[in-house]
Amino acid sequence: xxxxxxxxxxxxxxxxxxxxxxxxxxxxxxxxxxxxxxxxxxxxxxxxxxxxxxxxxxxxxxxxxxxxxxxxxxxxxxxxxxxxxxxxxxxxxxxxxxxxxxxxxxxxxxxxxxxxxxxxxxxxxxxxxxxxxxxxxxxxxxxxxxxxxxxxxxxxxxxxxxxxxxxxxxxxxxxxxxxxxxxxxxxxxxxxxxxxxxxxxxxxxxxxxxxxxxx
Amino acid sequence: xxxxxxxxxxxxxxxxxxxxxxxxxxxxxxxxxxxxxxxxxxxxxxxxxxxxxxxxxxxxxxxxxxxxxxxxxxxxxxxxxxxxxxxxxxxxxxxxxxxxxxxxxxxxxxxxxxxxxxxxxxxxxxxxxxxxxxxxxxxxxxxxxxxxxxxxxxxxxxxxxxxxxxxxxxxxxxxxxxxxxxxxxxxxxxxxxxxxxxxxxxxxxxxxxxxxxxx
DNA sequence: CTGTCAAGTTGACACTGTAAAGACTATTCT
DNA sequence: AGAATAGTCTTTACAGTGTCAACTTGACAG
Numbered sequence: 001x002x003x004x005x006x007x008x009x010x011x012x013x014x015x016x017x018x019x020x021x022x023x024x025x026x027x028x029x030x031x032x033x034x035x036x037x038x039x040x041x042x043x044x045x046x047x048x049x050x051x052x053x054x055x056x057x058x059x060x061x062x063x064x065x066x067x068x069x070x071x072x073x074x075x076x077x078x079x080x081x082x083x084x085x086x087x088x089x090x091x092x093x094x095x096x097x098x099x100x101x102x103x104x105x106x107x108x109x110x111x112x113x114x115x116x117x118x119x120x121x122x123x124x125x126x127x128x129x130x131x132x133x134x135x136x137x138x139x140x141x142x143x144x145x146x147x148x149x150x151x152x153x154x155x156x157x158x159x160x161x162x163x164x165x166x167x168x169x170x171x172x173x174x175x176x177x178x179x180x181x182x183x184x185x186x187x188x189x190x191x192x193x194x195x196x197x198x199x200x201x202x203x204x205x206x207x208x209x210x211x212x213x214x215x
Numbered sequence: 216x217x218x219x220x221x222x223x224x225x226x227x228x229x230x231x232x233x234x235x236x237x238x239x240x241x242x243x244x245x246x247x248x249x250x251x252x253x254x255x256x257x258x259x260x261x262x263x264x265x266x267x268x269x270x271x272x273x274x275x276x277x278x279x280x281x282x283x284x285x286x287x288x289x290x291x292x293x294x295x296x297x298x299x300x301x302x303x304x305x306x307x308x309x310x311x312x313x314x315x316x317x318x319x320x321x322x323x324x325x326x327x328x329x330x331x332x333x334x335x336x337x338x339x340x341x342x343x344x345x346x347x348x349x350x351x352x353x354x355x356x357x358x359x360x361x362x363x364x365x366x367x368x369x370x371x372x373x374x375x376x377x378x379x380x381x382x383x384x385x386x387x388x389x390x391x392x393x394x395x396x397x398x399x400x401x402x403x404x405x406x407x408x409x410x411x412x413x414x415x416x417x418x419x420x421x422x423x424x425x426x427x428x429x430x
Numbered sequence: 431c432t433g434t435c436a437a438g439t440t441g442a443c444a445c446t447g448t449a450a451a452g453a454c455t456a457t458t459c460t
Numbered sequence: 461a462g463a464a465t466a467g468t469c470t471t472t473a474c475a476g477t478g479t480c481a482a483c484t485t486g487a488c489a490g
Contacts, residue, residue, distance in 0.1 A: 021437080040340030047477065056439050058479080063437090067478070122393050125255030129400070138397065163407075167398055168419045171390030172383060178337050179389055182353065183382055185344070192378075204383045211426025239468080262446065271470050273448080278468090282447070 025063045027053040029074055036116035041123070046070065071120050072128045078110070078117025079137035085110045086144045096151035097209055103148045104173060104205040108197055111177045118177060145170060149212075156213040165212055172204050240278045242268040244289055251331035256338070261285065286335050287343045293325070293332030294352035300325045301359045311366035312424055318363045319388060319420040323412055326392045333392060360385060364427075371428040380427055387419050 021027060031052035035044055046067050047057040064070040089106035093099045111118045120127060127134065149169060150162040176197070184194045195203070246267035250259055261282050262272040279285040304321035308314045326333045335342060342349065364384060365377040391412070399409045410418070 024437080042338070042340045045477065046479095057477090058440080059438050061479075122397065123257070124396055125257040129397075135400075135404075139401065142401065163402075164418055165422065167391075167394075167415070168387060168422055170398075171394055171419065172387040173390065174394055175386030175388065175390030176382075178393070179382075179386055181339055182337065182344075183385075185350075186354070186357065187378075189350075200382070203379060204386065207380065207383055207426045208422070209426070210429035211422045211424070214425035214429050260446065261448095272446095273471080274469055276448075 021053075021055065024053065024055065024059065025073070027055075028060055028063065028070060029077060032070055032074055033114075033116040036119060041116075041119050041126070044071075068126055068128050071123070071126050072131050072134055074117055075121045075123075075127050076131075076133045076137045078114055078121045079134075079141045081114055081117060082107065082110045082121075083137070083141045083144055085113075086141070086148075090144075090148065096148070096155055097206075100148045100152055100169070100209060101202055101205045103145055104169070104201045105198065107145075107173045108177070108201040112197065122174065142166070142170070152209060152212055160212060165208075169205070169208055172208060173201065176200055176204060239268065239270065239274065240288070242270075243275050243278065243285060244292065247285055247289055248329075248331040251334060256334050256341070259286075283341055283343050286338070286341050287346050287349055289332055290336045290338075290342050291346075291348050291352045293329055293336045294349075294356045296329055296332065297322065297325045297336075298352075298356045298359055300328075301356070301363075305359075305363065311363070311370050315363045315367050315384070315424060316417055316420045318360055319384070319416045320413065322360075322388045323392070323416040327412065337389065357381070357385070367424060367427055375427060380423070384420070384423055387423060388416065391415055391419060 028049055031049045032044075034052060035048050039045075039048075044067075046060055049070070050057045050060055053059075060070060064073060086103050086106035089102040089109065090099045093102050121138075129135070146162060146166045149166040153160045153162045153165055180197050180200065183200075187194050243264055246264045247259075249267060250263050254260075254263075259282075261275055264285070265272045265275055268274075275285055279288060301318050301321035304317040304324065305314045308317050336353075344350070361377060361381045364381040368375045368377045368380055395412050395415065398415075402409050
C-alpha cells in the first residue's frame with residue numbers, strides 16, 4: 001500500500017488559472033478519461049483533452065511526449081487502481097475460495113469504476129508496452145491474483161500449476177469485461193433474464209474454482 | 216484528365232483496371248486487414264485503405280458509408296470465419312469433451328489466422344453493434360460454441376446452465392487472445408518456458424471442463 | 431541582475447474523416 | 461436503336477487531428 005493515494009479522485013478539478021498549471025499531468029489524465037468515456041477510444045483526441053484541461057494543444061507533449069505516452073500513463077494508473085481494489089476486496093477474508101471470488105469482484109469493480117482505464121490497459125497498439133512503469137504496475141496487479149489462486153490450488157490441488165490457473169482467471173475476467181454487453185444484449189433478445197456483471201463474475205469464478213479442485 | 220485508367224496499381228490482385236472496380240468492397244476489406252496488421256487499429260486510416268485498393272479516398276463511402284461501416288463488415292466476415300473454423304474443427308469428433316476442446320482450437324486458429332478481424336469483432340466503439348448482419352453472424356458463432364458446451368453439460372452435469380458455461384468459455388478464449396502477448400512476455404521475463412497459444416487454449420478448455428463436471 | 435530551465439503558447443505541416451457535387455459507365459426503359 | 465437512370469468512382473473542400481519547431485512566460489539559483 002503506497003503512502004500516497006493511488007491517484008486523486010477523478011472529480012478533482014483543476015487549480016485556479018496560473019501559467020504553470022500546478023498538476024497538469026493529472027488534469028490531462030482526468031480529461032482523457034472524460035473523453036474516452038464520452039467518445040470512446042476510437043475517437044480519442046489529444047487536442048480535445050488539452051482543450052478540456054484548459055491548456056493549449058501542444059502542452060501535453062511536454063509531459064507525455066505523444067498520445068501513447070498519455071495513454072500508457074492511464075494504463076499504469078489503471079493497474080494501480082486494480083491492485084488496490086483487489087487487495088481491498090480480499091481484506092479480512094481467510095477462506096481461499098472466498099478470497100478468490102473477492103479478487104474477481106475487485107476486478108469487475110475496477111472495470112466498472114474506471115472503464116476508460118480498463119479499455120486502455122491491454123491495448124498493445126496504443127500503449128508503450130515496454131515502458132518499465134507499465135510492466136511493473138501490471139506485474140503487481142497480476143501478483144495479487146496469483147497469490148489468491150495459489151492459496152486455492154495449494155490447499156485443494158497442489159498438482160496444478162498456479163500460474164496456469166491464474167492466467168485462466170485473468171483471461172476469463174478480461175473477456176467478460178469485453179463481452180458482457182454482447183452477452184447481455186443476446187440474453188435480452190432471447191427474453192432471458194439478464195444477470196448483472198457482478199453476478200457473472202462470481203458465477204464464473206466459482207466455476208473455475210470447481211475446475212481447480214477437480215482431479 | 217487523360218483517358219488513362221485511374222488506378223493502374225499492379226499490386227492489387229483484383230481485376231484488370233476498369234472504372235468500375237469489379238469487387239471493391241472485398242478489395243477494401245483486404246486492404247483494411249493489411250493496414251490493421253501493419254499499423255494497428257489505433258492508427259487505422261480509411262484513406263490509406265482506399266489508397267491501397269488503388270481507389271480514391273472517397274470511394275469507400277459508397278459501399279460502407281463510413282469507417283465504422285467498413286469495420287462492421289470486417290467483423291461480420293470474422294464471425295463467419297470463426298463459425299466455419301469451429302465447425303470444421305469439430306468435424307468427426309464425437310466425444311463431447313474433445314469436441315469442446317476442438318471448438319477452442321478453432322477459436323484460436325481463427326484468432327491467429329485473422330487477427331485483424333478478431334481485433335475488430337468486439338470493439339463496440341468501432342462497430343455498429345445493432346447492424347442486423349453483425350448480430351446474426353455473432354449469433355451463429357455463439358451457437359456453435361453453445362452446442363458443444365451443451366453436449367458436455369448434458370452428459371456430465373445436467374444441472375448446469377449451458378449458457379453460463381458457454382459464456383465462460385467464450386470469455387476465457389476472448390481474454391486469452393487479448394492477454395496472451397502480455398502473459399508470454401511476463402513468463403519470458405521470469406525465465407519460464409513460454410507455452411504456445413494453442414497450448415494455452417487447450418489447457419484452459421480442459422480446466423473449464425473439469426469445472427463443468429464437478430459437483 | 432543574469433542565466434537557466436521547465437512549463438505553456440503559437441504557428442505550421444501533413445494527414446485524417448466526411449460531405450457535396452461532378453464525371454464516368456452499365457443497365458434498363460421506351 | 462437512343463435516352464434516361466442508377467450505380468460507381470473522382471474531385472474538391474472543410475474542419476479537425478498529431479506532431480514538430482520556435483517562441484514566451486515564470487520561477488529560481490548564483
